[in-house]
Amino acid sequence: MLYLCCTQNDYLYNLIYFINFNMATIRAVIRRKKNRAGQFPIAIRITKDRKSTFLNTGQYIDEKFWDEKNRNIRKSHPNAKVLNNFITTKVAEANDKVLKSEMKPEYQTVSEIRNKIIEKKGFDFFSVADMHLQNLKNRNKHHQYDTEFGRLKKLKEFLGKESLPFNELNVAILKKFETYLLHHKNLSPRTVVNYLILIRTIYNLAISESITDRGLYPFGKGKMTIRIPESQKIGFTAEEIQKLENAKDITEAQQKAIHIWLVSFYFAGIRVGDVLQLKWSDFNDGRLLYRMNKNSKLVSLKIPEKAIEIFETYKNDSDNNGLIFPQLSGVNLNDTEEVSKRTQSITRNLNRRLKIAAKKLGIKKNISMHIARHSFGNISGDKIPIQMLQKLYRHSSVTTTIRYQANFIHKDADDALDSVVNF
Numbered sequence: 001m002l003y004l005c006c007t008q009n010d011y012l013y014n015l016i017y018f019i020n021f022n023m024a025t026i027r028a029v030i031r032r033k034k035n036r037a038g039q040f041p042i043a044i045r046i047t048k049d050r051k052s053t054f055l056n057t058g059q060y061i062d063e064k065f066w067d068e069k070n071r072n073i074r075k076s077h078p079n080a081k082v083l084n085n086f087i088t089t090k091v092a093e094a095n096d097k098v099l100k101s102e103m104k105p106e107y108q109t110v111s112e113i114r115n116k117i118i119e120k121k122g123f124d125f126f127s128v129a130d131m132h133l134q135n136l137k138n139r140n141k142h143h144q145y146d147t148e149f150g151r152l153k154k155l156k157e158f159l160g161k162e163s164l165p166f167n168e169l170n171v172a173i174l175k176k177f178e179t180y181l182l183h184h185k186n187l188s189p190r191t192v193v194n195y196l197i198l199i200r201t202i203y204n205l206a207i208s209e210s211i212t213d214r215g216l217y218p219f220g221k222g223k224m225t226i227r228i229p230e231s232q233k234i235g236f237t238a239e240e241i242q243k244l245e246n247a248k249d250i251t252e253a254q255q256k257a258i259h260i261w262l263v264s265f266y267f268a269g270i271r272v273g274d275v276l277q278l279k280w281s282d283f284n285d286g287r288l289l290y291r292m293n294k295n296s297k298l299v300s301l302k303i304p305e306k307a308i309e310i311f312e313t314y315k316n317d318s319d320n321n322g323l324i325f326p327q328l329s330g331v332n333l334n335d336t337e338e339v340s341k342r343t344q345s346i347t348r349n350l351n352r353r354l355k356i357a358a359k360k361l362g363i364k365k366n367i368s369m370h371i372a373r374h375s376f377g378n379i380s381g382d383k384i385p386i387q388m389l390q391k392l393y394r395h396s397s398v399t400t401t402i403r404y405q406a407n408f409i410h411k412d413a414d415d416a417l418d419s420v421v422n423f
Contacts, residue, residue, distance in 0.1 A: 023048070023098075023102055024046050024047060024048035024098050024102065024108075024110060024113055025046070025047045025048070026044060026045070026046055026047075026091055026094045026095050026098060027044070027045050027047075027071055027091075028042065028043075028044060028045075028071045028072065028087045028090070028091055029042075029043055029044075029045045029054075029071065030042055030043070030061070030063065030066045031043050031054065035060055037060070038062070039060035039061055039062055040060060040061060040062075040063055040066070041056060041057070041059070041060050042057045042059040042060070042061060042066075042083075042087065043055060043056050043057060044057065044090055044091060044094050046094065046098065046110055046113060047110070048108075048109070048110040048113065049109075049110070051109075051110045052110065053110050053111060053113075055090070055094060055209070056208050056209055057086070057087070057090055057135075058131065058132070058135040058205060058208075059083060059086065059087075059135065059138065059139070061073065061077065061083070065077040065080075072084045072087060072088075073087070078291070079138075079139065079140055082138055082139075082140070083138065086138045097113075098113055101113050123206070123211045123212075124163050124164055124165050124166065125163075125164040125165070125166055125169055125202065125203070125206070126152070126156070126162065126163060126164055128202050128203075128205055128206040128209070128211060129152050129202050131205065131209075132148075132201065132202050132205055133145055133148065133149060133152075136148065137337075140336040140337075140340075142336060142337045142340035142341065143340050143343075143344060146340075146341075146344075148198055151194070151195050151198055152198070154181070154185070154195070155177065155195070155199070158176075158177055158180050159173075166203075166206065166211075166212040166216055167216055169199075169203070169216075169218060170216075170218050171218050171223050171224045174196065174199070174218055174224045175224065177195070178192055178195075178196065181195060189229045190228070190229055193226060193227075193228055193229065196224070196226050197226060200219050200226065203217065203218075203219070233374045233377070234365060234366070234371075234374060234378075235371060235374035235375035235376070235377055235378025235379070236363075236365060236367075236371065236374075236375040236378065236379075237378070237379070238379055240363050240365065240375075241262075241265065241375060241379075243361045243362065243363055244258050244261065244262060244357075244358075244361065244363075245262065245306070247357060247361055249360065250356075250357045250360055250361075251353075253353055254353045254354075254356060254357040254360075255357075256325070256353075257349075257350045257353040257354050257357065258354065258357055259310045259313070259325075260272070260275055260276070260325060260350060260369070261350075261354060261367075261369060261371075261372050262306070262307075262310060262372075263275050263278075263307055263310060264369060264372035264373070265372040265373075265375055265376055266304045266306055266307040267288065267301055267304075267307070268301070268373075268376050269372050269373025269374070269375070269376040269377070270299075271373075272343065272346075272347050272350070272369040272370075273339075273340075273343045274290065275325070276323075276325055276327050276328050276343060276346060277290075277323065277328060277333065277339075278290065278323065278324045278325065279322045279323055279324065280322055280324060281322060283303060283311075286302065286303055287300055287301065287302055287303060288300070288301045288302075288303055311324060314326075321333075327342075327346045328342060328343070328346070347369055350369055351367075351368045351369060354367045354368065354369070355367055355368075
């Protein structure tokens with residue numbers, strides 16, 4: 001209860017003190033629990049009466065990019081502007097709801113304020129899915145956004161409705177959806193797993209935001225289990241790659257597609273989006289130095305002689321905005337969404353031309369831009385130490401490298417088999 005003093009000045013002083021002491025404060029912070037990638041979550045902290053609660057934003061960053069003094073992302077982060085706008089919006093939204101909550105006559109605890117901010121009763125699965133999709137856009141994951149938007153659309157088609165309360169998203173529904181995708185949509189088991197992983201990711205986001213209760217969680221032992229089926233990764237042999245290197249009697253468009261494929265292979269299978277954005281300025285002192293779009297890692301690799309021969313054929317193209325290959329020359333490279341959409345379209349065209357060229361060259365295996373990465377793994381086999389392969393593949397974890405390379409290491413199994421049957 002506010003104590004009233006005799007003078008008007010005393011009254012105003014005490015009123016200001018009372019408001020400042022009892023009003024909740026809102027700040028952007030990073031929390032100290034790292035994820036598997038070693039990044040810290042960005043959260044909105046609400047503090048009142050020396051008690052704090054947190055609203056997760058779904059965004060993670062390396063600690064070095066966090067400016068503790070200004071409570072925002074440092075300019076050195078590649079997506080600093082987008083992320084800072086996102087944080088400012090989240091803080092403003094929380095501030096607005098806190099003010100409205102604090103204007104009510106009854107006392108509000110910090111937990112009550114938090115619950116009112118997230119308005120958990122108004123959220124269903126697809127509302128949280130929209131949050132997840134927005135997070136992808138904020139992180140410039142436009143290709144992933146398009147893919148997962150389409151998967152959520154299929155879930156809505158299966159359900160026949162636009163809303164899905166969390167208490168209805170149970171094991172029975174998930175199993176029916178799995179059957180629907182496998183037998184009615186004729187999707188591969190691996191693709192169906194990707195749908196289930198997306199649903200699980202969104203459910204986990206809802207739990208982290210206190211929108212739904214973990215007791216309703218439909219995934220895990222004794223519930224809906226997600227088992228990733230083993231897939232066979234098939235790469236080209238050295239002889240098949242030589243056919244591509246010595247290709248003749250193909251069109252100019254097919255030759256350019258092969259050039260892009262070979263450059264990807266020569267640099268340990270760098271992704272097509274990175275190959276298309278290679279600039280002449282990325283090459284210095286016989287090395288390629290560039291930052292991968294997928295995970296912002298800085299890469300430094302020696303330029304193989306075979307790659308130099310290909311680059312020489314493009315040196316006279318001066319109208320490509322500094323790019324080696326012309327496919328993205330008319331695109332604003334600062335517009336990540338435009339780059340993503342154009343890259344997807346270009347990749348489809350490249351894959352179509354590669355298939356035609358491969359058929360002419362007598363290559364019977366399926367070919368696509370991604371097969372360049374598999375081919376590097378196939379030829380490297382067990383010749384290169386796994387730690388070096390991790391560096392070449394730009395994997396964050398050596399476990400990922402071991403799993404990936406296991407698809408291409410057959411010598412031990414072959415020797416074991418020969419030791420038994422060759423008697």
